[in-house]
Amino acid sequence: MHCYKKMRSTIYKFALLLCVCFCTSVANADGIAVTKAESHVSEDGYELSANFTITLPPSVAEALIKGVVLNFVSELSITRSRWYWLDTAVIQDEQQTKLSYNALTQQYRITRGTLFQGFANLESALRVMGHQTSSSIPVSEFGSSSGSVVRFLKGEIKYTAYAQMRLDTSLLPKPLQVNALTNSDWNLESEKYSWPVQVEQTATGAAPKP
Numbered sequence: 131m132h133c134y135k136k137m138r139s140t141i142y143k144f145a146l147l148l149c150v151c152f153c154t155s156v157a158n159a160d161g162i163a164v165t166k167a168e169s170h171v172s173e174d175g176y177e178l179s180a181n182f183t184i185t186l187p188p189s190v191a192e193a194l195i196k197g198v199v200l201n202f203v204s205e206l207s208i209t210r211s212r213w214y215w216l217d218t219a220v221i222q223d224e225q226q227t228k229l230s231y232n233a234l235t236q237q238y239r240i241t242r243g244t245l246f247q248g249f250a251n252l253e254s255a256l257r258v259m260g261h262q263t264s265s266s267i268p269v270s271e272f273g274s275s276s277g278s279v280v281r282f283l284k285g286e287i288k289y290t291a292y293a294q295m296r297l298d299t300s301l302l303p304k305p306l307q308v309n310a311l312t313n314s315d316w317n318l319e320s321e322k323y324s325w326p327v328q329v330e331q332t333a334t335g336a337a338p339k340p
Contacts, residue, residue: 161318162182162318169327176208176327180204180261182204184295187315199229203224204224209289220289223267240259294320294322302316
């Protein structure tokens with residue numbers, strides 16, 4: 131009996147260790163993942179936002195330190211269902227965010243258009259860069275010239291929002307573009323996450339937990 135209890139305890143500890151190792155590997159996985167996405171309703175229309183967790187592989191982080199600028203493209207969009215054909219895009223908002231490293235100031239920088247912000251470490255830069263927000267979507271984009279957003283979205287028509295982010299490898303230096311074709315480290319792209327746009331309340335979607 132004592133031997134059985136000891137064996138059972140050993141098996142339990144081993145299983146617990148495997149679980150911890152698995153959870154750690156998932157948490158430290160490289161790439162881009164959607165952790166939350168939502169749409170905010172106002173009288174002016176809709177505003178989409180999404181939070182992405184971005185983890186750079188060591189080789190990509192090293193290239194960044196050596197002066198390679200990384201261009202990330204985020205897409206936030208809404209489509210309208212059509213019973214007679216494929217869904218049509220109501221709005222498709224693409225934004226480019228540049229991530230770079232300044233060796234003189236030893237700071238990471240994210241740039242969006244003419245705006246930029248410096249960070250002391252990579253983790254802080256990636257966390258801020260991971261929050262993406264679309265421009266305001268006018269109500270006229272929903273296919274009507276009058277009335278409120280609620281009236282636009284009532285009926286059989288269904289609206290679906292999407293969020294996705296990827297590293298634009300076409301803007302890398304030529305040698306790295308060739309390397310990206312065979313090296314999966316540079317294939318940084320989140321899954322295309324979708325959620326329904328609700329009428330009665332602010333639509334909110336959260337990515338399923340791993």
